[in-house]
Amino acid sequence: xxxxxxxxxxxxxxxxxxxxxxxxxxxxxxxxxxxxxxxxxxxxxxxxxxxxxxxxxxxxxxxxxxxxxxxxxxxxxxxxxxxxxxxxxxxxxxxxxxxxxxxxxxxxxxxxxxxxxxxxxxxxxxxxxxxxxxxxxxxxxxxxxxxxxxxxxxxxxxxxxxxxxxxxxxxxxxxxxxxxxxxxxxxxxxxxxxxxxxxxxxxxxxxxxxxxxxxxxxxxxxxxxxxxxxxxxxxxxxxxxxxxxxxxxxxxxxxxxxxxxxxxxxxxxxxxxxxxxxxxxxxxxxxxxxxxxxxxxxxxxxxxxxxxxxxxxxxxxxxxxxxxxxxxxxxxxxxxxxxxxxxxxxxxxxxxxxxxxxxxxxxxxxxxxxxxxxxxxxxxxxxxxxxxxxxxxxxxxxxxxxxxxxxxxxxxxxxxxx
Ligand code: UD1
Numbered sequence: 265x266x267x268x269x270x271x272x273x274x275x276x277x278x279x280x281x282x283x284x285x286x287x288x289x290x291x292x293x294x295x296x297x298x299x300x301x302x303x304x305x306x307x308x309x310x311x312x313x314x315x316x317x318x319x320x321x322x323x324x325x326x327x328x329x330x331x332x333x334x335x336x337x338x339x340x341x342x343x344x345x346x347x348x349x350x351x352x353x354x355x356x357x358x359x360x361x362x363x364x365x366x367x368x369x370x371x372x373x374x375x376x377x378x379x380x381x382x383x384x385x386x387x388x389x390x391x392x393x394x395x396x397x398x399x400x401x402x403x404x405x406x407x408x409x410x411x412x413x414x415x416x417x418x419x420x421x422x423x424x425x426x427x428x429x430x431x432x433x434x435x436x437x438x439x440x441x442x443x444x445x446x447x448x449x450x451x452x453x454x455x456x457x458x459x460x461x462x463x464x465x466x467x468x469x470x471x472x473x474x475x476x477x478x479x480x481x482x483x484x485x486x487x488x489x490x491x492x493x494x495x496x497x498x499x500x501x502x503x504x505x506x507x508x509x510x511x512x513x514x515x516x517x518x519x520x521x522x523x524x525x526x527x528x529x530x531x532x533x534x535x536x537x538x539x540x541x542x543x544x545x546x547x548x549x550x551x552x553x554x555x556x557x558x559x560x561x562x563x564x565x566x567x568x569x570x571x572x573x574x575x576x577x578x579x580x581x582x583x584x585x586x587x588x589x590x591x592x593x594x595x596x597x598x599x600x601x602x603x604x605x606x607x608x609x610x611x612x613x614x615x616x617x618x619x620x621x622x623x624x625x626x627x628x629x630x631x632x633x634x635x636x637x638x639x640x641x642x643x644x645x646x647x648x649x650x651x652x653x654x655x656x657x658x659x660x661x662x663x664x665x666x667x668x669x670x671x672x673x674x675x676x677x678x679x680x681x682x
Pocket of ligand 1: 286287385386388390391428450452567569592593
């Protein structure tokens with residue numbers, strides 16, 4: 265198995281571009297099947313989750329082709345509305361096909377995605393909302409079968425602003441008869457991106473990015489070409505890396521305004537940060553300072569997807585920090601691995617107390633999930649000596665080439681085929 269080897273202790277400097285957004289492209293790929301024609305996506309990241317989603321699209325009849333980072337999806341013929349269990353279990357967010365297959369075919373059979381490394385991740389909100397659109401939902405532990413003779417717009421109030429449930433409702437509602445209103449919708453930038461994409465394709469959606477989204481169903485869509493936004497979490501990960509190693513770096517991407525909570529936290533840690541329209545510049549020439557409290561929240565609060573990376577930096581901060589993880593119950597798997605490198609972290613339920621130590625020491629550690637894996641790479645950059653990070657198939661679900669990006673900024677890091 266491949267692993268990442270990193271020799272810590274180098275400052276980072278230079279400039280790199282940021283890849284396209286994983287969490288934006290997955291629902292957009294699902295949305296492409298709503299149109300029986302051609303969709304072109306530019307700036308598409310070449311990551312494992314995208315490859316999984318392509319397999320899913322191909323399994324129901326789409327023809328998908330790459331040209332560098334451009335992806336063309338021909339969804340003229342969809343032959344199946346049943347999504348194979350082997351694909352659903354390999355990527356939890358394949359549940360996003362529920363809404364778009366309902367929109368396209370009026371029925372869908374999909375296996376239950378089950379739990380995942382960062383928590384149980386139920387889909388009760390998805391199913392409850394879909395039922396309100398005149399859809400019959402039959403499910404057992406394994407299979408969900410949804411069908412409707414007349415997909416109908418509805419007023420849907422989400423008890424929690426779930427990103428995936430909001431996306432699934434939008435994907436069905438754009439092809440429903442009448443108007444759908446989602447109250448307490450997720451406000452994450454990826455929802456806005458999905459709605460921009462769908463509106464360009466011919467949908468009528470307003471309010472994306474706010475708590476109330478209104479969708480008027482339409483009959484038909486048109487062929488489009490869409491350029492994907494940069495990945496705010498990848499950008500945040502590299503900002504955190506600089507906060508840990510010191511240095512001065514410019515990151516180029518058009519998601520800079522979506523990282524407010526992360527930037528505020530890094531400034532509290534002592535980093536100097538300048539934000540432009542399509543770049544962020546970060547400089548750090550001192551040990552990071554501890555942060556009294558970081559609580560993960562829905563957007564625009566501090567993102568759960570940045571919690572592990574910031575935790576890695578806080579392990580060497582001056583003082584003690586407190587993190588509260590409010591979104592996913594199993595998102596502290598990185599803690600045992602960081603302890604192998606000398607970190608002093610105490611977890612109790614949702615809270616993690618991180619006491620800064622003088623230095624981390626390189627070690628062999630294992631990624632158990634995507635963002636925790638990125639956190640371990642950052643810890644490796646900070647640590648004295650050599651670290652080997654295995655389990656990089658998790659990291660590659662979301663990062664196109666984390667080793668190359670960081671090496672381009674001067675890190676001593678490489679991906680090694682064992
Ligand atoms: C998406 C992102 C993920 C991010 C998360 C929160 C993608 C592919 N993934 O995941 O990277 O960390 O948003 O920003 O975009 N919940 C329920 N019932 C449901 C649905 C969700 O109880 O039916 C709970 C979840 O268990 C979790 C919380 O709601 O505790 C938030 O989940 P949700 O917003 O749905 O996250 P995802 O869409 O799975």
